Amino acid sequence: MTVLTEIPVRKPGGEEATLSDHAGEVLLIVNTASKCGFTPQYADLEALQRAYKDRGFSVLGFPCNQFGGQEPGDAAEIANFCSLTYDVTFPVYAKVDVNGADAAPLFEHLKKEAPGLLGSKAIKWNFTKFLIDRDGKVVDRYAPTTSPRDIAGDIEKLL
Template identity: 75%
Template structure:
């Protein structure tokens, strides 16, 4: 199965097929508004704008599983992203990335790109997954990896 075979919940409700992003290089990130890594929204948006015309997109998935750092509803999250970081990349509905209710997208991401020592769990907000044009996960990055550190890997896939 490929990432682009899945559908995800839109922030405004309903489902969105990731096939809309077929043929693109994607950076998929679990996000949070009240996290020490939240300023990474700025770098993520910079990547999205820099490489968007070349077939690249950042996809944000808010998650409240780590320290309850994403308590808002969809409207609050969208407002925060827009007013605080001028985010233009898609930010989807709030999801779980771990546990029994983990979104199928993150189940697939974790299966294709396990973390340190083979751990499949996402450890914190702003874990990043780089997906190639064929819809396959190429690499997983820790929350501490800044978006600007990904430029060489992104350019290699573009």
């Protein structure tokens, strides 16, 4: 069985890491993009981060450029955008692929544990969200159209 906190991820500078810093936390893992119609969700994701961080919750952002080239920037540009436009304080990791042969191991795991509509494993667009409990189990998958505000009740149940 795969342990979520041991799956390799990359920090914005490219160095390899794991999610071990988030062991025991409730997580909302999101593939993000700076130039998407759903980009304003950053504000609501940050609101969740601020509302629940002291109770053992974190949003984790993973920029992705696979959908309409909507995340073209490098790590510094993405960080500046998130900070200056939405005052993001939650971790934003290195840009990843979420589908295909080069899909990040984290997203392969998330898709396997929480398939989408009709059992589809593919992520359809930016701002697909995965809710993880304190034990690292994938609890639910939310469509890009689901507002982060609408997930607050599910987060509360896990805290």
